[in-house]
Amino acid sequence: MHSSRRRTSIHRGAGVAAAGAIALGLTLSAAPVLAHGTHDSSSTGTQEKAGPKDPCTDAREDRLDAADDNFAKACLPGQDLAQTESFESDLAAGEIASSPNTRLVANLPKQGAFATTSALNSDLAFQGDYAYAGNYEGFMVYDISTPEAPKVVSQVVCPGSQNDISVSGNLLVLSVDSSRSNNTCDNVAQSATIKESWEGIRVFDISDPANPTYVAAVETDCGSHTHTLAPSKDGANLYAYVSSYSPNAAFPDCQPPHDFISVVKIPVAAPETAAVVSEPVLFADGGNPGGNGSSTTSGCHDITAYPSKDIAAGACMGDGILLDIADRENPVVTEQVRDTTNFAFWHSATFNNHGTKVLFTDELGGGGAATCNPEVGPNRGADGIYDIEDGQLAFKSYYKISRTQQSTENCVAHNGSLIPVNGKDIMVQAWYQGGISVFDFTNSKKPREIAWFDRGPLPAGQIGGSWSAYYYNGYIYSNDIQKGFDVIKVDDKVIDRASKNPMDVFNPQSQPSYNG
Known part of the structure; x- marks a missing residue:
């Protein structure tokens, strides 16, 4: 059932975390490098368990697996998805298929410290002729000036899942949501039960x-599972909205209730002074x-x-x-919605260009x-498309x-972005x-697929699979x-019309406006 409730106020939480002193342990290479010797990404954390928890909401409970997103928890409230019956697809291992209008034009395999199966590729950001690609072991920089022949520019080894990534001007921000021994790039996994353990954001x-x-x-x-950039209107500061979740009474720096x-x-002229300036409570009633x-x-x-x-x-x-972020330091919740019939875990959001819809x-x-099969069905593990009507979310x-x-x-709905076609609401999306x-989804009630690619x-x-799939300047x-x-x-x-709206920078979680 879909129900919505309007919010008109928000409470500020107490406490400010300061930036830690950095003793760099950075490994940088423009060519393949050896694996980071002090970190085993197959065990990205060793937090102790503290009593029974909701398996669908506690991605932090056990990081002995491949860490977050929520990979260790194949769950739906009340149902273990691992017990679904066997399904077959048309593709065999190693095969590639696509719609007739879609083709893979280039692939750069994982390399160096990121070559192992436990070093998971994550999110993407773009600026100028460069793509910046997160990995649980750090990040890559690619030259995409010739999109069909991309080149490796550099590889930075700096472990800490998920290394969710964004860029702005001369700054790059990474999210770390696995408890580490220190805040440098020379770190190992360390239990979140230890007060001195660190997780949060890094700035490069x-x-x-x-x-x-x-x-x-x-x-x-509670670390930084993801973050979102919202520059100040004068451009002097970057504000990063840090999302994290699933507190635990045993974790000194992640105490319940974690409703903020x-x-x-991040001052653009002095990024080394970056600090937490507020902790606004979004769920005064607990959510x-x-x-x-x-x-x-x-x-x-x-x-x-x-x-x-x-x-x-x-x-x-x-x-x-929905939030009002006119005051960047004090976002205000204006609308709240939930779907107890088909949505298990609200994961991400995308506006249409006019800001009149949210997916x-x-x-x-x-x-x-495995949720892309007839047993799970078409409405679970899906996108939910909502129009914004008089400030409220209408399914x-x-x-x-x-x-x-x-x-x-x-397989499930994951990260995607708008394709900037004037007069249309078109999106590309990863599905692992x-x-x-x-x-x-121009017609909110009748979305239709126009292209696809699968391995x-x-x-x-x-x-495995595609973590993030984004459109940027023609590709x-x-x-x-x-x-x-x-x-x-x-x-x-229709997609070709997006070339009329070129981008200089693109962080999918910080949507630009185009001439639509």
Whole structure:
């Protein structure tokens, strides 16, 4: 059932985390490098367990697996998705398929410290002729000036899942949501039960993309699963809205109730002074209590800002929200919605260009389960499309890929972005091992797919597929968890119209406005 409740006020949380002193342990290479010797990414954390928890909302409980997203928890409230029956797809291992209008034009495999199956590729950001690609072991910089022949510019080894990434001017920001021994790049996993353990955001200077420099670290409560940039209107400061979740009484720096986000202020002229400036409470009533078919809300997974319109949308475990961010340091919740019938875990959000719709994703199964099959059906593990009507979120439809994936293929709605076609609402989206889908949701009630790309299954038990798929200046770029950096071209007369709206910088969680 869809229900919504309007919010008109917000409470400020107490406490400010300061940036820690940095003793750099940075490994940088423009060519393949050896694995980071002091870090085993197959065990990205060793926090102790503290009593029973809701398995769908506690991605922090056990980081002995491949860490977050929520890979260790193939869950739906009340149902273990690992028990679904066996399904077969048309593709065999190693095969590639796509719609006739779509083709893979380039692939750069994972390399160096990121070559292992446990070094997971994550999010992407773009600026000028460069793509910046997160990995649980650090990040890559690619030269995409010739999109069909991308080149490696540099590889920075700096472990800490997920290394969610964004860029602005000369600055790059990374999110760390696994408890580390210190805030440098020379760190190992360390239990969150230890007060001195660190997790939060890291800031790099990328004025020379071939030689990024680590300039700041800011510790945030419960770490930083994702972050969202919202520049100040005068451009003097970057504000990073830090999303994290699932507190634990045994974790000194992640205490319940965790119903707020951290707002980090990064002065552009002095990024080394970055610090938490506020911790606004978004769920004064505690949010979704769980036990109702969807997740308990104990923080947010991801926030998408639309800075030019002073609005944002939050995907917060058991709740979807709208925010007023006119006061960057004090965002205000204006609308709240939940779906206890089909949404297990509110994962991410995307506005249309006019800011009159929001598409939310449901990460059913935590990203580690096979949910793209007839047994799970078309409405779970899908996108939920909402129109904004008089400030309220009005549900219109679900969208999910129709191609059946094998029972060994982790598949669910994941990261995507608008394709800037004037007068249309068109999106490209990653579906892990379900591949990539391009679809039109101009008619909110009748979304339709117009292009797709898919690979055959990985070996059983291996997490993989496209983590993020984004459009940037004529091409779709995908950071495949195992296969590496993909460049995809869609030959379609409607998609080609997006060339009228070129971008100089693109952070998908900080939406730009184009002339639509």
